[in-house]
Amino acid sequence: MFFVSLFKFWSLYLLAFVYESKASPKSQSDRDLNQLDILLKGYDRRALPTSHLGVPTVVTCEVFIRSIGSINPESMDYEVDLYLRQSWFDDRLKTNGSRAMDLNDPKLVQMIWKPEVFFANAKTAEFQYVTVPNVLVRLETGGKILYMLRHGCSVY
Numbered sequence: 001m002f003f004v005s006l007f008k009f010w011s012l013y014l015l016a017f018v019y020e021s022k023a024s025p026k027s028q029s030d031r032d033l034n035q036l037d038i039l040l041k042g043y044d045r046r047a048l049p050t051s052h053l054g055v056p057t058v059v060t061c062e063v064f065i066r067s068i069g070s071i072n073p074e075s076m077d078y079e080v081d082l083y084l085r086q087s088w089f090d091d092r093l094k095t096n097g098s099r100a101m102d103l104n105d106p107k108l109v110q111m112i113w114k115p116e117v118f119f120a121n122a123k124t125a126e127f128q129y130v131t132v133p134n135v136l137v138r139l140e141t142g143g144k145i146l147y148m149l150r151h152g153c154s155v156y
Contacts, residue, residue: 123154
């Protein structure tokens with residue numbers, strides 16, 4: 001009789017625990033995705049982030065050279081593998097969250113405005129791909145966007 005009562009008690013306890021875990025609020029990633037859906041609903045990636053203010057968008061660029069190779073002294077060509085890091089403010093993507101959101105999905109990355117970049121002395125240039133583009137996009141809470149990509153180019 002004691003074991004039957006003990007079994008019933010633990011069964012009820014486990015049932016209550018399972019019910020409570022299903023009724024718990026959404027995870028942080030679900031909240032981030034919902035907030036991102038709301039931000040991107042009326043977002044037009046063709047418009048500059050500051051076009052509504054009538055001022056230019058200030059983009060900060062940093063280049064981190066990963067390697068220099070294949071130097072040709074005759075033609076003065078060489079290959080560079082680098083990380084290009086850009087940041088700017090986009091008021092349309094301000095969040096009221098407490099932490100930054102990283103966009104890992106390439107389709108989401110394509111949905112936001114990004115500056116056009118070119119290397120004036122590049123003969124060829126290519127973005128680094130493994131299975132997806134080697135890109136990081138981070139949305140800071142104040143509307144700051146960090147865009148970092150790996151880039152390889154042959155320059156002269």
